[in-house]
Amino acid sequence: MLHPSFRLIAPLAVLAVAAGVPAAAKDKTPPPLPAQIQELYACRDIGDAAARLACFDREVGELSAADQAKEIVFTDRETAKKTRRGLFGFSFPKLGGIFGGDEDEIKEVETTIRSASIDRSGKYTLVMEDDAVWVQIDTTKLPRQPKPGQKVKIKTATMGSYFATIDGGRTIRMKRDR
Numbered sequence: 001m002l003h004p005s006f007r008l009i010a011p012l013a014v015l016a017v018a019a020g021v022p023a024a025a026k027d028k029t030p031p032p033l034p035a036q037i038q039e040l041y042a043c044r045d046i047g048d049a050a051a052r053l054a055c056f057d058r059e060v061g062e063l064s065a066a067d068q069a070k071e072i073v074f075t076d077r078e079t080a081k082k083t084r085r086g087l088f089g090f091s092f093p094k095l096g097g098i099f100g101g102d103e104d105e106i107k108e109v110e111t112t113i114r115s116a117s118i119d120r121s122g123k124y125t126l127v128m129e130d131d132a133v134w135v136q137i138d139t140t141k142l143p144r145q146p147k148p149g150q151k152v153k154i155k156t157a158t159m160g161s162y163f164a165t166i167d168g169g170r171t172i173r174m175k176r177d178r
Helices: 004-019 035-045 049-068 077-086
Strands: 108-118 124-128 133-136 151-156 162-166 171-176
Touching (some): 133 162
Antiparallel strands (some): 124 133, 151 162
């Protein structure tokens, strides 16, 4: 049976990620398993084979119904890593390993510039091949304006900012815009 609070929490967790909520304090305690999984695992402890099978059938049916109603989401490690990479540069709360654990945290990405522009103050906006948009936040001047096709390495810096190095040249401080 689906726990009533889970029906509210799962959609809120997805909305929190999409909204780019500021990062919460790191919580090293593993989150509790969803009620559906706990109840499914509890079936293993039933001694009578027929009762155990009935329990598994009932709980798998509950999981299937929750899945079809989009109340619970299943993913694999590779999909979670791709999602994390796509969210690189955005702050969001730790959601109990929904995108992998701390060991899966992405500290840098390498990508390619699709387009580049410069504003009146001389700061760059870079649109990457994956549609990520990065905006320069420091006043570092580059010897040459970034161009489409150039490779960029973006690494985590401090205070929510990132360092971008274009084709191995000078580093500029940036933030993810969208």
